[in-house]
Amino acid sequence: MTDTPSLPLPLGFRDVDATAPEQCVRCLDCLHQLPAGRAYKARALAALQLVAGCTALDVACGLGDDVAQMVAAGARAVGADRSRTLLTAAEARHAASSATFHLADAKALPFASGSFDAVRIDRALQHIAQPELVVREMARVTRRGGVVLCAEPDWGTFLLGGPHSALGERIQHDWIRSFENPWIGRALPGLLSAAGVGELQREEVWLPTHGFAESDLLFDIEANARKLAGAFPEALDWLDHYRSGEAYAGVLMLISWGRKH
Numbered sequence: 544m545t546d547t548p549s550l551p552l553p554l555g556f557r558d559v560d561a562t563a564p565e566q567c568v569r570c571l572d573c574l575h576q577l578p579a580g581r582a583y584k585a586r587a588l589a590a591l592q593l594v595a596g597c598t599a600l601d602v603a604c605g606l607g608d609d610v611a612q613m614v615a616a617g618a619r620a621v622g623a624d625r626s627r628t629l630l631t632a633a634e635a636r637h638a639a640s641s642a643t644f645h646l647a648d649a650k651a652l653p654f655a656s657g658s659f660d661a662v663r664i665d666r667a668l669q670h671i672a673q674p675e676l677v678v679r680e681m682a683r684v685t686r687r688g689g690v691v692l693c694a695e696p697d698w699g700t701f702l703l704g705g706p707h708s709a710l711g712e713r714i715q716h717d718w719i720r721s722f723e724n725p726w727i728g729r730a731l732p733g734l735l736s737a738a739g740v741g742e743l744q745r746e747e748v749w750l751p752t753h754g755f756a757e758s759d760l761l762f763d764i765e766a767n768a769r770k771l772a773g774a775f776p777e778a779l780d781w782l783d784h785y786r787s788g789e790a791y792a793g794v795l796m797l798i799s800w801g802r803k804h
């Protein structure tokens with residue numbers, strides 16, 4: 544794995560293999576270890592209503608940890624992702640599980656229509672252009688009455704902690720704007736409904752980070768501040784202040800799900 548560290552993390556997730564796989568792995572692992580990361584993922588897993596022997600798919604599965612959780616819940620679970628690097632890591636990590644992994648684009652899933660009882664996607668629609676095509680594809684591979692679930696942040700809720708300043712605001716703005724779809728969280732019910740998913744339900748879970756290390760791993764704060772430092776040297780002062788103070792950040796995760804008509 545080789546990294547191109549100057550690239551903003553959200554751009555990296557659009558094409559992990561061509562950009563910064565090691566940084567992406569560190570970010571994914573950090574989130575899976577955070578109590579709040581585990582909490583929202585537990586809510587999403589429960590909403591899938593998996594039963595022993597059911598079939599389940601995680602679209603854009605990354606390192607496959609959620610696929611392994613679905614196996615542990617009794618499902619015959621499959622993960623699909625467009626990153627060969629992440630899938631190789633997923634296969635090694637979950638070799639002892641019955642989870643299987645496929646290299647696939649979320650807009651063209653290599654599965655027959657109606658193959659799965661439950662299909663999910665987690666924090667990937669924020670990175671993919673035309674997310675409506677992904678949600679439609681997720682609904683296609685779900686059987687009638689099966690569950691389709693999306694869990695995404697809405698970056699309109701992003702909190703960058705520390706005292707307010709124009710520079711902090713700029714760092715926050717640049718981070719939000721580095722996403723393909725920063726406002727995806729609020730769009731989820733509409734996307735599901737347009738894809739033929741009804742009986743919609745939703746839940747919101749706050750995803751906070753505490754301390755510089757995890758805030759930076761998840762929200763790429765140092766890179767964003769350093770990028771601005773060319774034009775605004777005081778960005779480095781802001782960074783020092785943030786790092787040595789009570790560094791924290793957070794975003795609201797929106798989980799939206801329903802049943803295919």
Ligand SMILES: C[S@@+](CC[C@H](N)C(=O)[O-])C[C@H]1O[C@@H](n2cnc3c(N)ncnc32)[C@H](O)[C@@H]1O
Nearest residue numbers: 556559603604605624625626648649665666667
């Ligand atoms: C932020 S990660 C989330 C991974 C995983 N769902 C999780 O919760 O840990 C975003 C994932 O989307 C994948 N991805 C991005 N664009 C994709 C596409 N068009 N098709 C399939 N996967 C895609 C990336 O490779 C990456 O694994």
